Amino acid sequence: MADYIVTERCLARNTQKSYRDTCTLLLPFISAKVRKPTDRLDVEDIHPSRVLHFLAHLEEDRGCSVQTRNQRLTAIRSFARFVASRDPARLAWCAQIRSIATKKAAPEPISWMTRKEMEALLAVPDRQTPRGRAEHALLLFLYDTRARVSEATMLQVDNL
Incomplete structure (x- = not known):
């Protein structure tokens, strides 16, 4: 996955770090939900309903903003696209993950300096x-x- 992010997608270093951080949060969360060690997780364990629970966990338990939630979702969608590009048998799974909607966020009010x-x-x-x-x-x-x-x-x- 790291090679894909760096060489094929040419993502900026901050984006790479954001994707890494998403995996660092997502995998232990899913692991706890399915009661499996992280290294034994299967792609199907990352079910859309669990992803939705993860996103809710980010907002409710961790106090993340809607923008952060959407950023994490973008990373998860990118992972789904990566999986689909390597294993066409998982296209349906990928489509389910990528169909998770982003949340609308109220724009931050512009504040001016006094x-x-x-x-x-x-x-x-x-x-x-x-x-x-x-x-x-x-x-x-x-x-x-x-x-x-x-x-x-x-x-x-x-x-x-």
Whole structure:
């Protein structure tokens, strides 16, 4: 599975870690439910109803957000896709796992910095050093233009 994630899917390192963490949580959970050691689990032990219980456990018992729950579900779906690509006899199992719906999450309210907070942030860089002046200028630019970081990183001297 690790080779699949790294070489075939070319997933980012943080995604790889997230998938690893999902397995670290899921497998012991399933193992306890089916009363089998983790190393003796079969793919069918990861039944859709158990996956749903796992996802509920994340939210209710571990206090995870809906976004974290959905992220863990994405990792489980990726595992199902991996299994199906290696063992076509398990396509039905894969389809059941991949049909588990993500949960809708209310968008986080956008909070803006108060003037005092922005002034405190602008006071942090040491403007006596070249780096401090550059950081201060960048913060002022981002604040004054309301530019997104992606927009600021694509900015060229000609644009100024």
